[in-house]
Amino acid sequence: xxxxxxxxxxxxxxxxxxxxxxxxxxxxxxxxxxxxxxxxxxxxxxxxxxxxxxxxxxxxxxxxxxxxxxxxxxxxxxxxxxxxxxxxxxxxxxxxxxxxxxxxxxxxxxxxxxxxxxxxxxxxxxxxxxxxxxxxxxxxxxxxxxxxxxxxxxxxxxxxxxxxxxxxxxxxxxxxxxxxxxxxxxxxxxxxxxxxxxxxxxxxxxxxxxxxxxxxxxxxxxxxxxxxxxxxxxxxxxxxxxxxxxxxxxxxxxxxxxxxxxxxxxxxxxxxxxxxxxxxxxxxxxxxxxxxxxxxxxxxxxxxxxxxxxxxxxxxxxxxxxxxxxxxxxxxxxxxxxxxxxxxxxxxxxxxxxxxxxxxxxxxxxxxxxxxxxxxxxxxxxxxxxxxxxxxxxxxxxxxxxxxxxxxxxxxxxxxxxxxxxxxxxxxxxxxxxxxxxxxxxxxxxxxxxxxxxxxxxxxxxxxxxxxxxxxxxxxxxxxxxxxxxxxxxxxxxxxxxxxxxxxxxxxxxxxxxxxxxxxxxxxxxxxxxxxxxxxxxxxxxxxxxxxxxxxxxxxx
Amino acid sequence: xxxxxxxxxxxxxxxxxxxxxxxxxxxxxxxxxxxxxxxxxxxxxxxxxxxxxxxxxxxxxxxxxxxxxxxxxxxxxxxxxxxxxxxxxxxxxxxxxxxxxxxxxxxxxxxxxxxxxxxxxxxxxxxxxxxxxxxxxxxxxxxxxxxxxxxxxxxxxxxxxxxxxxxxxxxxxxxxxxxxxxxxxxxxxxxxxxxxxxxxxxxxxxxxxxxxxxxxxxxxxxxxxxxxxxxxxxxxxxxxxxxxxxxxxxxxxxxxx
Numbered sequence: 001x002x003x004x005x006x007x008x009x010x011x012x013x014x015x016x017x018x019x020x021x022x023x024x025x026x027x028x029x030x031x032x033x034x035x036x037x038x039x040x041x042x043x044x045x046x047x048x049x050x051x052x053x054x055x056x057x058x059x060x061x062x063x064x065x066x067x068x069x070x071x072x073x074x075x076x077x078x079x080x081x082x083x084x085x086x087x088x089x090x091x092x093x094x095x096x097x098x099x100x101x102x103x104x105x106x107x108x109x110x111x112x113x114x115x116x117x118x119x120x121x122x123x124x125x126x127x128x129x130x131x132x133x134x135x136x137x138x139x140x141x142x143x144x145x146x147x148x149x150x151x152x153x154x155x156x157x158x159x160x161x162x163x164x165x166x167x168x169x170x171x172x173x174x175x176x177x178x179x180x181x182x183x184x185x186x187x188x189x190x191x192x193x194x195x196x197x198x199x200x201x202x203x204x205x206x207x208x209x210x211x212x213x214x215x216x217x218x219x220x221x222x223x224x225x226x227x228x229x230x231x232x233x234x235x236x237x238x239x240x241x242x243x244x245x246x247x248x249x250x251x252x253x254x255x256x257x258x259x260x261x262x263x264x265x266x267x268x269x270x271x272x273x274x275x276x277x278x279x280x281x282x283x284x285x286x287x288x289x290x291x292x293x294x295x296x297x298x299x300x301x302x303x304x305x306x307x308x309x310x311x312x313x314x315x316x317x318x319x320x321x322x323x324x325x326x327x328x329x330x331x332x333x334x335x336x337x338x339x340x341x342x343x344x345x346x347x348x349x350x351x352x353x354x355x356x357x358x359x360x361x362x363x364x365x366x367x368x369x370x371x372x373x374x375x376x377x378x379x380x381x382x383x384x385x386x387x388x389x390x391x392x393x394x395x396x397x398x399x400x401x402x403x404x405x406x407x408x409x410x411x412x413x414x415x416x417x418x419x420x421x422x423x424x425x426x427x428x429x430x431x432x433x434x435x436x437x438x439x440x441x442x443x444x445x446x447x448x449x450x451x452x453x454x455x456x457x458x459x460x461x462x463x464x465x466x467x468x469x470x471x472x473x474x475x476x477x478x479x480x481x482x483x484x485x486x487x488x489x490x491x492x493x494x495x496x497x498x499x500x501x502x503x504x505x506x507x508x509x510x511x512x513x514x515x516x517x518x519x520x521x522x523x524x525x526x527x528x529x530x531x532x533x534x535x536x537x538x539x540x541x542x543x544x545x546x547x548x549x550x551x552x553x554x555x556x557x
Numbered sequence: 558x559x560x561x562x563x564x565x566x567x568x569x570x571x572x573x574x575x576x577x578x579x580x581x582x583x584x585x586x587x588x589x590x591x592x593x594x595x596x597x598x599x600x601x602x603x604x605x606x607x608x609x610x611x612x613x614x615x616x617x618x619x620x621x622x623x624x625x626x627x628x629x630x631x632x633x634x635x636x637x638x639x640x641x642x643x644x645x646x647x648x649x650x651x652x653x654x655x656x657x658x659x660x661x662x663x664x665x666x667x668x669x670x671x672x673x674x675x676x677x678x679x680x681x682x683x684x685x686x687x688x689x690x691x692x693x694x695x696x697x698x699x700x701x702x703x704x705x706x707x708x709x710x711x712x713x714x715x716x717x718x719x720x721x722x723x724x725x726x727x728x729x730x731x732x733x734x735x736x737x738x739x740x741x742x743x744x745x746x747x748x749x750x751x752x753x754x755x756x757x758x759x760x761x762x763x764x765x766x767x768x769x770x771x772x773x774x775x776x777x778x779x780x781x782x783x784x785x786x787x788x789x790x791x792x793x794x795x796x797x798x799x800x801x802x803x804x805x806x807x808x809x810x811x812x813x814x
Contacts, residue, residue: 028659032645032652039647039688116643119609120705121660122633 001062001145002034005138013134022127029118029131033108034138040107058142061104065096065146068216073150076158081233082256086167086249089151090174094245096147097140097178102185103206105139109186110198144175159256166255170248173275177244180278183286190293203347207354214355215362236263247271317341319436326435331423332548335432339406339488340440346409348493353405353441356398360445363394386523388461391449392468393516395442399472400479400508402437407486408493415490426487427550433488434480434547438473446472463529464519470536471515475508477543482507484556485547560585560712560743561606566615568601568767575601576613577767583760588734588744590758592751594795598767599747600640603714606745607637620711633661636710638701640717646689650676650700653689654707661708668707675703679729694721702730713737715746719753731757755787765795 010027017023038058072092079085118128148171156164189198240246250267254260319340323333343349418426450465522528561583568576575598583589593599604610605617608628617624619631644653651672658668676682679699689697698721706713719727727750734744734757748754754761755775763771763778771778771794775787782790792801 024662025660028656032648032656035652036645036647113643113645115609116639117645117657118660120607120632120637120639121657122629122662123660124629 002038002058002138002142005141005145006030006034006134009134009137009141013130020124020126021130022124025123026127026131026134029123029128030134030138033131033135037108037139040104062142062146064213065100065143066149068096068213069147070150071216073154076151076154082159082163082253083234083246083249086155086170086252087234087245089148089155089167090170090245090248093144093147093151093171093174094178094181097143097175098181099205099209099212100143101178101182102202103209105136105182106186106202108135108139140175140179144171155252159252163252163256166252170251170271173271174244174248176279177275180275180282180286183282183290187286187290190290203350206347207350210351210355211358215358236267241266241270244271244274247274322439323432326439327432328548329428331425331428332432332435335429335488336436337432338429339433339436342409342489343402343406343437343440346489348410349405353402356401357441357445360394360398360449363397364390364449382456383458386520388453388457388464389468389516389520391453392461392464392519393472393512394449395445396472396475396512399437399442399445400476402441403434403476403480403483406433406437406488408491409489410493412490412492415487418487418490425549426552426555427485427546428548429487430480430485430550431544431548434477438476442472442476463533464523467519467522467529467533467536470533470540471519473540474536474543475511475515477540477547478511479508481543481547485550485554486556490557559583560620561745562616562618563602563606564616566602566605566613566617568598568605568610568613575767578615579764579767579769581762581769581772583743583745585743586738586741587759588738588757589746590754590761591745591747591764592749592754592761592791593747593764593770597764597795599764600716602764603637603716603745603747607635607714608632609637633708634711636705636708636713638705638713638715638718640720644689644697644701644704646692646697649686649688650681650703651685653700654704657704658707663708671707672703675707679703695723695726698722699726702733710742712743712745715744717748718746719748719750727753751786751788751791761787763791763794770794 010030013026014023038056040057069092072089075085075088079088123131152164152167152171155167159167186198189201193201234246236246236250240250247267247270250264251271254264254268317337319337322340323336327333327336343353418429423429446465446469453461453465519529519532522532559582561581563579563581566576566579567574575596579598579602591599591602601610605613606619606624608619608624608631611625611628620634622631624631645656648656651669654672654676655665655668658672659665673682673685676685679702681696681699684692684696689700692700698718702718705715718730722730731753734746737744738759758775760773761771761775761778762769771781771790773781778787778790779785782793784790784793
């Protein structure tokens with residue numbers, strides 16, 4: 001698809017070509033850039049494409065976007081009010097384009113290798129500038145088509161030819177506006193912060209993006225069941241004047257109904273002028289200062305950060321405060337602290353793991369309300385059910401994925417350090433890392449779920465939660481015990497990551513199922529739950545000891 | 558007539574003066590070693606000579622052309638090989654060299670022919686169509702060398718050309734530089750590897766903190782500094798050898814404490 005669009009864009013460029021632009025060089029630069037786009041590994045999609053040499057990564061992403069667009073496009077026939085459905089569509093386009101630009105295209109914008117690769121060659125600055133422009137245009141068009149193709153088709157079908165045409169127009173305006181927002185965000189971050197900070201913020205956005213994908217595919221189809229939303233209407237309020245997607249939606253409504261009262265004319269005016277005006281501001285003011293800052297990125301020293309770092313060095317991090325309390329020997333403390341710090345900093349871990357945390361909320365929602373259409377009644381009846389067991393055991397389904405994840409790291413070669421140190425029981429490294437995950441991720445999740453469950457079911461669930469916590473830990477330890485014992489962050493990603501998963505998932509389901517069932521039965525006898533707590537706790541302790549005492553023979557490499 | 562002429566070159570990043578008035582004239586056909594500690598301004602000088610950086614004070618002429626006014630002309634007549642494998646790793650060497658060659662206005666047939674032969678000479682032909690993500694530093698450096706030489710430039714600028722290369726490749730690159738010199742090319746390179754610089758350079762320029770500290774043949778440098786090897790001359794000019802020794806002593810003391 002990119003080649004087709006490139007040809008189209010190049011054709012336009014050629015007709016308006018200025019004399020000091022070298023067309024052949026322009027073409028090769030743009031082509032190469034697009035090849036690089038195709039091959040860039042997108043972290044958000046990493047799970048889908050675990051191949052070694054990604055062939056056409058961008059196509060996979062575009063298809064996922066397209067499917068997402070198809071989902072969203074169903075709002076057009078389903079929701080009666082055109083303003084609502086079009087607001088949703090334009091919000092979606094704005095969000096997706098801005099997010100894509102921030103998370104994906106940032107690596108292109110912030111890349112300074114161009115300076116080293118293209119600047120030494122005889123390419124004049126006009127050609128280089130136009131080549132970048134062509135590249136950005138092709139990139140934007142690809143994503144615009146992927147995101148908006150189905151919504152536009154549906155608009156043509158449902159609302160007719162003229163609204164469809166107008167919709168193409170408003171979506172292009174929305175894309176322009178999203179480009180402006182992205183530049184604004186970058187500009188602000190670069191102005192008030194450092195390059196490293198910018199990278200952190202971008203990876204934060206990437207995580208949000210992954211979560212939205214994961215949750216979106218679950219939630220969006222369910223929303224269509226909500227009757228109220230289907231018949232809701234949205235007149236123009238004062239705040240409508242501040243929300244770009246609403247301008248676009250109202251413009252389309254005007255096209256459909258020929259309504260041209262004063263508020264609608266104001267909307268149309270805003271819809272057209274603001275994106276164009278902000279785009280002009282961007283080209284005129286933001287972009288030049290931005291590219292200057294980017295050019296300086298490579299050269300800037302790190303004088304500013306050393307002071308901050310020194311200040312940070314005086315504070316003892318949380319992980320080092322906790323480790324003496326929770327760990328029984330120094331090796332285990334080392335494993336605990338390493339895992340705590342790495343899970344907070346390693347981007348690929350965060351991107352793979354944090355969305356699974358978001359799944360907890362989705363699962364909770366889905367399990368409780370799955371069968372019903374009447375949310376209010378289900379909610380009202382909740383205290384009389386035993387559904388709290390879902391809350392007790394939900395953490396297990398997701399937190400346990402971390403067991404597999406912490407074995408892998410891009411920096412796996414650094415694990416030589418374990419093998420060169422005089423360690424009697426390397427298992428302590430693993431047990432330390434496991435404790436780290438339990439405290440850092442499971443504990444907060446359990447507390448939140450407990451707070452919620454306590455609010456709904458009151459004190460009678462306390463013993464269930466205590467048993468549940470131990471059972472969770474038991475399952476967690478058991479899963480770690482039966483899967484291969486890799487030292488933390490010691491394996492190369494993607495090679496062994498997938499193997500043995502099926503068995504593990506099967507055992508996971510069986511064990512969790514058995515324990516939940518037992519727990520469910522135990523609720524019927526009032527003292528049994530409390531009596532089971534020590535048994536579960538002691539089992540946890542023994543499993544933990546087993547892991548701690550792993551010898552080198554047990555460690556998988 | 559000198560092929561490179563630098564007059565009173567000054568360059569500042571923000572308020573930090575990196576080059577404080579460099580004056581150099583370099584005759585055609587020489588191998589010039591440009592050495593100095595980290596942050597001395599080596600890379601900056603090379604970037605200015607290649608027309609990459611155009612914001613500086615003073616005047617710089619390469620082959621009689623002003624690097625600011627005739628940057629395009631200068632760029633097409635010189636080759637620049639940057640340090641630390643700056644290339645698009647997602648491409649294969651063949652793709653990358655085609656890209657780079659086209660930017661020098663070479664036609665496809667020439668590029669393909671030269672690329673294949675040069676890759677074979679560098680023992681890379683078997684991996685010619687593998688993406689460079691899996692390449693070692695030395696292999697990437699070889700690709701960079703080819704990409705900087707493929708248009709047969711008159712002057713070759715190399716920034717740390719030997720970093721990451723294995724012993725055999727170092728010998729090969731040294732030999733290639735010597736052959737290029739015989740062919741009448743001028744070579745201007747920066748390096749940290751003193752014994753190589755000592756052996757292959759016709760002229761050695763030592764800079765520190767943006768100033769030229771020494772300039773001449775190895776023999777001349779040796780006579781002026783009364784030191785045996787280039788390494789000794791280098792530390793005596795750019796560092797404080799007594800300081801270095803006491804730092805080393807302190808280091809051992811801390812280990813023992």
